[in-house]
Amino acid sequence: MYLLVIILTKEGILEDVLSVLIELGITDASILDSQALGRVLAYKVPIFAGLRFGMEGGRTYSKTILALVEDREADRKIARLLKDVEIDLDKPGTGLIATIKVESLIGRLGEVEI
Numbered sequence: 001m002y003l004l005v006i007i008l009t010k011e012g013i014l015e016d017v018l019s020v021l022i023e024l025g026i027t028d029a030s031i032l033d034s035q036a037l038g039r040v041l042a043y044k045v046p047i048f049a050g051l052r053f054g055m056e057g058g059r060t061y062s063k064t065i066l067a068l069v070e071d072r073e074a075d076r077k078i079a080r081l082l083k084d085v086e087i088d089l090d091k092p093g094t095g096l097i098a099t100i101k102v103e104s105l106i107g108r109l110g111e112v113e114i
């Protein structure tokens with residue numbers, strides 16, 4: 001089992017990413033609102049205010065998607081399908097995907113009722 005982590009920094013691609021996940025059968029995922037550590041430090045912690053230099057115009061928020069998957073190649077499949085809709089994660093400022101091997105898992109998620 002693997003933990004799939006997708007961090008989206010480009011606005012407007014969340015729906016396309018979710019469509020790709022559904023297409024691959026990945027339906028049990030969590031979507032989190034997130035921020036880069038540097039931005040939080042620069043704007044929320046006064047001692048690090050000097051970090052603001054060079055951050056003008058950057059994205060403040062991002063979306064992080066977490067899902068447990070069985071397929072080790074899920075990240076590559078997602079990236080390939082996203083390229084089909086002209087979303088290239090290799091372009092700076094778009095996002096990233098990581099797949100992390102899960103060594104242990106305790107608990108069980110329940111089905112979400114819609």
